[in-house]
Amino acid sequence: MRQYFVANNREELPFNRIERGWIYASAKKENNYEGFGTDRDIYAHQHIFIKNQLMAYKVDKNHPNAKDKTFLPCAKVIGAYNKREKPYRPASVINVSAMSFGSLSAAAVESLNVGAQKAGAYHNTGEGGLSPYHHKGGDVIFHFGTGYFGVRSKDWNFSMEKLKILVDGNPCIKAIEIKLSQGVLPGAKISSEIARIRGVEVGKDVLSPATHKAFDSIPELLQLIEDIAEQTGLPVGIKGAIGKLDQWEEMAELMAKTGKGPDFITVDGGEGGTGAAPPSFADHVSLPWVYGFSSLYKLFLDKKLTDRIVFIGSGKLGFPAKAAMAFALGADCINVAREAMMGIGCIQAQICHTNRCPTGIATQSKWLQSGINVPLKSDRLAQYFKTFRKELVEITHAAGYEHPCEFTMDDVQVNVDDDFLHSDLESTYGYEKAKVKFNGMHELQNCGYLGGKHFWENN
Ligand SMILES: Cc1cc2nc3c(=O)[nH]c(=O)nc-3n(C[C@H](O)[C@H](O)[C@H](O)COP(=O)(O)O)c2cc1C
Numbered sequence: 001m002r003q004y005f006v007a008n009n010r011e012e013l014p015f016n017r018i019e020r021g022w023i024y025a026s027a028k029k030e031n032n033y034e035g036f037g038t039d040r041d042i043y044a045h046q047h048i049f050i051k052n053q054l055m056a057y058k059v060d061k062n063h064p065n066a067k068d069k070t071f072l073p074c075a076k077v078i079g080a081y082n083k084r085e086k087p088y089r090p091a092s093v094i095n096v097s098a099m100s101f102g103s104l105s106a107a108a109v110e111s112l113n114v115g116a117q118k119a120g121a122y123h124n125t126g127e128g129g130l131s132p133y134h135h136k137g138g139d140v141i142f143h144f145g146t147g148y149f150g151v152r153s154k155d156w157n158f159s160m161e162k163l164k165i166l167v168d169g170n171p172c173i174k175a176i177e178i179k180l181s182q183g184v185l186p187g188a189k190i191s192s193e194i195a196r197i198r199g200v201e202v203g204k205d206v207l208s209p210a211t212h213k214a215f216d217s218i219p220e221l222l223q224l225i226e227d228i229a230e231q232t233g234l235p236v237g238i239k240g241a242i243g244k245l246d247q248w249e250e251m252a253e254l255m256a257k258t259g260k261g262p263d264f265i266t267v268d269g270g271e272g273g274t275g276a277a278p279p280s281f282a283d284h285v286s287l288p289w290v291y292g293f294s295s296l297y298k299l300f301l302d303k304k305l306t307d308r309i310v311f312i313g314s315g316k317l318g319f320p321a322k323a324a325m326a327f328a329l330g331a332d333c334i335n336v337a338r339e340a341m342m343g344i345g346c347i348q349a350q351i352c353h354t355n356r357c358p359t360g361i362a363t364q365s366k367w368l369q370s371g372i373n374v375p376l377k378s379d380r381l382a383q384y385f386k387t388f389r390k391e392l393v394e395i396t397h398a399a400g401y402e403h404p405c406e407f408t409m410d411d412v413q414v415n416v417d418d419d420f421l422h423s424d425l426e427s428t429y430g431y432e433k434a435k436v437k438f439n440g441m442h443e444l445q446n447c448g449y450l451g452g453k454h455f456w457e458n459n
Contacts, residue, residue: 003017009039010039010040012348014271014273014316014338014348015316015338015339015342015348018034018039019319020342020348022319023318023339023342023343023384024342026343026383026384026387026388027342027343027344027380027381027383027384027387028380028383029383029387032387043415044415045415045416045417046414046415047414047415048321048322048325048412048413048414048415049412049413049414049422050321050324050325050395050398050399050411050412051399051410051411051412051413052398052399052400053398053399053400055400056397056398056399056400057396057397057398057399057400057401057402059397063441063442064441064442064444064445065393065441068459069390069393069394070119070385070386070387070389070390070393071389071393071441071445072092072093072389072392072393072403072404073089073090073091073092073093073444073445073447073450073451074089074090074091074092074093074310074332074333074444075332075403075405075436075437075438075444076089076307076310076332076405076436077089077310077447077449078090078175078235078237078263078264078310079175079229079234079235079236079263080449081263081307081308081309082229082235082260082261082263082308084229084233084234084235084236084263085233085234086174086233086234086235087235087449088139088174088175088234088235088449088451089444089447089449089450089451090121090122090139090333090451090452091120091121091139091450091451091452091455091456092119092120092121092122092385092389092452093323093332093333093334093389093392093404094121094318094323094333094334094335094336094385094388094389094392095116095121095122095123095124095141095312095333095334095335095336096112096113096115096116096121096122096123096124096138096335096336096337096340096381097124097314097335097336097337097340098124098125098126098127098141098143098177098179098239098335098337099112099124099126099275099337099340099341100125100126100127100128100129100149100183100185100275101125101126101128101129101131101133101134101194101197102128102185102189102190102194102197102198102206102275102364103126103128103185103189103274103275103276103352103362104126104275104341104361104362105357105360105361105362105363105364105365105368105369105372106131106133106193106369107133107360107369107370107372107374107377108341108344108360108361108362108369108372108377109131109133109134110133110136110374110378111344111372111374111377111378111381112138112340112344112378112381113133113134113135113136113137113138113140113378114136114137114138114374114375114378115138115340115343115344115377115378115379115380115381115382115385116138116139116381116382116385117136117137117138117139117378117452117454117455118378118379118381118382118455119381119382119385119386119452119455120451120452120454120455120456120459121138121139121385121452122138122139122140122141122174122175122451122452123138123139123140123141124140124141124143124177124335125140125141125142125143126143127143127144127145127147127149127179127183127208128149128150128185128194128197128198129144129149129150129151129197129198130142130150130166130170130173131197134172135170135172137172137454138172139172139174139451139452140170140172140173140174141173141174141175141176141177142163142166142167142173142175142176142177143176143177143178143179143239144158144176144177144178144179145178145179145180145181145182145183145208146179146182146183146208146209146210146211146212146213147183147198147206147208147209148213148214149197149198149199150162150166150197150198151163151166152199156209156213157213157214158212158213158214158224160227160228160231163176163228163231163232164231164232167232167233167234173234174234174235174451175234175235175236175237175263175264176228176232176234176235176236176237177236177237177238177239177264177266178212178221178224178225178236178237178238178239179238179239179240180212180238180239180240181240181241182207182208182209182210183207183208183274184205184206184207184208184274184275184276184277185205185206185275185276186205186276186353186354186355187203187204187205187206188203188354188355189275189355189363189364190202190203190204190206190364191364194364218247218250218251218254219254221238221251222251222254222255222258222260222261222262225238225260225261225262226260229263235263235264236262236263237262237263237264237265237266237310237312238262238264238265238266239265239266239267239268240265240266240267240268241267241268241269241270241272241285241286241287241292242267242286242287242291242292242293242295242296243285243286243287243292245295245296245299248296248299249299252299252300252302252303252305253303255303255305255308256303256304256305261305261308261309262309263308263309263310264309264310264311264312265296265309265310265311265312266312266313266314266335267289267292267293267296267311267312267313267314267315267331268286268289268292268314268315269286269287269288269289269290269292269293269313269314269315269316269317270284270285270286270287270288270289270292270315271288271289271315271316272289272314272315272316272337273337273338274352275352275353275362276352276353288315289313289314289315289316289317289326290325290329290429293311293313293326293329293330293331294329294330294429294430294431297311297329297330297431297433298429298430298431301330301431301433301434304434306330306434307434307436307437310332310333311330311331311332311333312331312332312333312334312335313326313331313333313334313335314334314335314336314337316338316339317331317334317335317336318334318336318338318339318340318388319339319388320388320391320392320394320395321395323388323392323404324392324395324396324399324404324407324412325412325414325425327404327405327407328407328408328409328411328412328425328433329409329425329429329433330433330434332405332436339384340381340384341361341362343380343381343383343384343385344361344372344377344378344380344381345359345360345361345372345377345380346359346361346362347359356368359371359372360372392404399411402438402440402441403438403441403444405436405438406436406438407433408426408432408433409424409425409426409429409431409432409433410424410425410426411424412424412425413425414428416428
């Protein structure tokens with residue numbers, strides 16, 4: 001009733017009607033245009049503008065985007081700087097963010113994985129271990145947090161042995177991500193299968209510990225990253241939401257000193273989603289994405305470390321214009337969680353924590369998830385990703401560039417306040433983004449480390 005009769009088009013949160021409608025229409029390859037002009041108040045505080053070029057970038061007939069308008073791999077190779085044994089270039093700049101089997105149903109995880117494969121994207125496992133449903137053809141980023149699900153020793157610590165076995169047996173795993181903050185899975189969602197995969201009890205809330213057992217300090221974290229990379233050959237990154245910066249600063253200093261460090265950093269925004277979290281945490285802990293990301297990027301920029309790291313952003317960035325802004329601030333890839341859920345049919349019922357999700361996506365009820373048609377939903381996720389890439393490419397060309405990595409801070413303006421009215425990102429956030437080495441799409445297309453093999457071979 002509220003959605004249909006009361007709320008206006010741009011009113012609802014986390015995602016308003018227009019945003020949801022754009023994802024649904026894009027996922028179904030329906031008409032996702034807007035008629036009669038924008039209904040947004042473009043003078044509103046924080047509204048962003050992308051500066052278009054007088055003459056747009058011209059795509060010649062041999063350009064990869066002439067054949068495939070959705071071709072948009074990451075401009076950086078993850079793990080290249082640190083010379084990891086198996087570097088990885090994500091074949092898509094938009095990918096599925098961490099969401100565990102447990103927080104999501106088996107049918108939802110499978111739809112996301114098959115969808116990722118169909119779009120040449122990667123699929124982050126989230127904090128619940130690698131389930132059989134993550135193993136359907138998509139590239140996988142294996143993610144673990146303080147609970148070490150799937151790679152846990154008997155004393156609830158991290159087990160390198162188990163990780164090595166997992167990586168050796170699953171070539172779909174292209175990188176490892178260490179999550180720095182805590183996760184929660186309500187008891188109502190712990191089925192016997194999930195209990196078995198995670199090594200926990202059926203029906204009891206699972207609260208990952210607040211801190212990691214495998215390291216106590218930044219030097220120890222960096223050492224763990226090196227050990228994992230050495231033992232598995234894979235690039236290793238970290239994921240966190242940004243608050244205080246002193247320990248990040250310590251990390252940057254050590255990276256500059258030792259020449260080592262994470263291959264990628266995933267920065268989550270305070271506006272990001274969870275399957276379940278205490279409201280005071282969800283509402284107030286950690287900075288919104290633009291503030292958190294810009295502070296963190298600046299810190300690594302000051303130490304001249306940005307070309308070593310692939311920066312991944314998540315926090316309501318699954319819309320082409322927002323992604324363009326994220327690239328202008330220094331992001332190299334976008335992860336989407338709730339937007340991906342909407343791509344496969346989430347209606348934003350906001351009851352992920354109750355096990356009663358009506359769409360079958362965020363529930364373990366066999367009956368509710370039986371409504372998910374995996375081939376159809378995976379097509380929808382893939383189509384959403386392809387539409388997203390196509391529109392991001394179009395915005396990029398309109399700004400006179402070939403790849404969004406070329407966006408500079410000067411290309412995006414943001415409405416600030418009455419004194420300055422609007423200002424470019426450089427003066428708003430106080431740094432100049434480092435230039436990303438980019439020699440054209442052909443080079444990305446011919447890169448030996450390009451992921452999404454199955455997708456590109458079949459297109
Ligand atoms: C159902 C659900 C489960 C999630 N599980 C995890 C998780 O296991 N680990 C993690 O780091 N983030 C988790 N997240 C956070 C997302 O990966 C993502 O960072 C965040 O939702 C912001 O992206 P979005 O705005 O596109 O949703 C989860 C989010 C949702 C909605």
